[in-house]
């Protein structure tokens with residue numbers, strides 16, 4: 001199977017499995033797991049923040065950030081296609097009493113001028129906007145990599161209006177590799193940042209939420225509230241450390257292959273890049289005329305698994321298990337199906 005549904009399907013590397021087997025562990029709820037401590041210190045350092053906290057999932061870490069930055073009745077601004085808007089089951093409302101206000105970006109990017117109307121003082125009759133959440137790379141907008149200056153300007157505009165800013169950096173390693181800068185540089189204008197270990201970095205589970213020391217101390221309380229206090233979880237943290245140390249540089253290969261994949265399919269039977277770019281490891285295609293669900297079902301019969309977006313596009317995600325031969329096979333399969341033929 002050539003599995004292009006997501007980079008979350010990646011299997012742990014051999015080095016991860018070895019590190020997991022020999023990890024020193026303790027009860028992390030008592031803060032006694034030395035491997036978790038090591039991961040949190042490494043992540044804080046790489047993200048340029050005072051501290052970081054290990055979460056089971058990126059969703060829980062994003063929701064904890066919302067809970068920490070807002071009070072019930074407040075609003076948090078998100079881009080319409082963002083994960084925290086579309087894919088976290090209304091968590092902001094359910095878990096924190098927070099109302100999300102969606103703004104449309106251009107290919108997921110919300111520049112400071114698009115945010116400006118929300119940054120003016122609000123009357124006491126209006127809800128308070130406490131938080132702006134930005135997503136880099138932007139998953140559903142074709143793995144968009146924000147131009148670093150636009151990202152910094154938007155974050156700075158929100159902070160100047162006394163709002164907190166949170167970066168959903170589930171794929172921040174991809175953004176950093178693509179933009180040619182460090183994760184810390186991209187995270188610098190933000191109060192908090194989430195980064196995932198279980199996507200392109202190939203770890204089996206886990207995300208980090210990083211910010212100031214005080215933010216992370218409170219974060220520990222919220223993680224517990226959300227049921228995310230874990231025990232001998234150094235076995236997972238060990239894999240995460242390997243991910244951060246060994247799996248970031250190779251993401252450039254995924255980005256190169258994602259471009260080849262897109263170039264091979266684009267133009268066939270009118271297929272186009274839905275957002276006009278391939279910036280990282282995600283390809284989002286508009287395949288007019290071909291029903292995406294039907295196309296994906298046919299492709300699966302021929303050994304190519306594809307994903308779909310909520311907006312009716314086809315999403316193909318390149319990762320460590322997709323080599324050049326897999327890219328060629330996927331191109332061949334999808335091209336033939338798009339023109340109404342049968343893959344060889």
Ligand SMILES: Cc1ncc(COP(=O)(O)O)c(C=O)c1O
Nearest residue numbers: 057058059060083135139168170
């Ligand atoms: C941008 C973004 N944020 C958050 C998440 C949530 O991560 P998790 O699946 O670990 O909950 C995802 C997952 O795909 C994502 O793409």
